[in-house]
Amino acid sequence: MKKIVIFASGSGSNAENIVLHFNKKGSANVVGIFTNNPNAKVLExxxxLNIPSEVFTRQELNEGEILEKLIQLQPDLIVLAGFLLKFPEPIVKAFPNKIVNIHPALLPNYGGKGMYGMNVHRAVFENKEKETGITIHYVNEHYDEGEFIFQKSVNIEDCKSAEEIAERNSVLEQLHFPEIIETLLT
Structure with missing residues (x-):
């Protein structure tokens, strides 16, 4: 059975959705959830969901301790689902084309350092965009610059706030992220 490790920094709604998807399908197991935030709801x-979790520091991520744990787990795919730290190059090199991220915008727009979550949705709203969406991409050594795997857009012309945009994007994430992960594993 295929193994997935998830990295998340916040609420973990995508992480939970992925776990439930694969529990139902039976084609893969989430073998660990890693977070840099000891207060993240993803831990709850x-x-x-009875998934082992690991809280770590930025130092542990950057100095190889997390890489060692990943090597022990031997995941078929590492999924960044709302993970806010830049992934270190040694991990990217150790798992080529096995690390994916979901971004809440249509990259290359609204990507890069500091562009995550509500920061993205506020920027999209303030710029009066007519559409936004999600991008699922491979992770490389730069923020949001890895090869695109999947993009899906949604019309937001009638959205009256960044929060409404976030809700529309969340629907796309919940629907498509598990499906794309499944495709990548088969």
Missing amino acids: RAKY
């Missing part, structure tokens, strides 16, 4: 979700 991991406990509820």
Whole structure:
């Protein structure tokens, strides 16, 4: 059975959705959820879903301790689902084309350092964009510059706030992220 490791920094709604998707399908197992945030709600979700979790520091991520743990787990895919730290180059090199990220915009627009979550949705709203969407891409050594795997757009002309845009994007994420992960694993 294929193994997935998820990295998340926040609520973990995408992480939970991925776990539930693969629990239902039976084609892969989430073998760990890693977070850099000891207060992240994803930890509660991991406990509820009976998935082992790991809290780590930026130093542990950058100095190889997390790489060692990943090598022990031997995941078929590493999924960044709302993970806010830049992934270190040694991990990217150790798992080529096995690390994917979801970004809440149509890259290359609204990507890069600091462009995550509500920061993206506020920028999209302030620029009066007519559409936005999601991008699922491979992770490389630069923020949001890896090869695109999938993009899906949504019309937001009638959205009256960044929060409404975030809700529309969340629907896309919940629908498409598990499906694309499944495709990558087969």
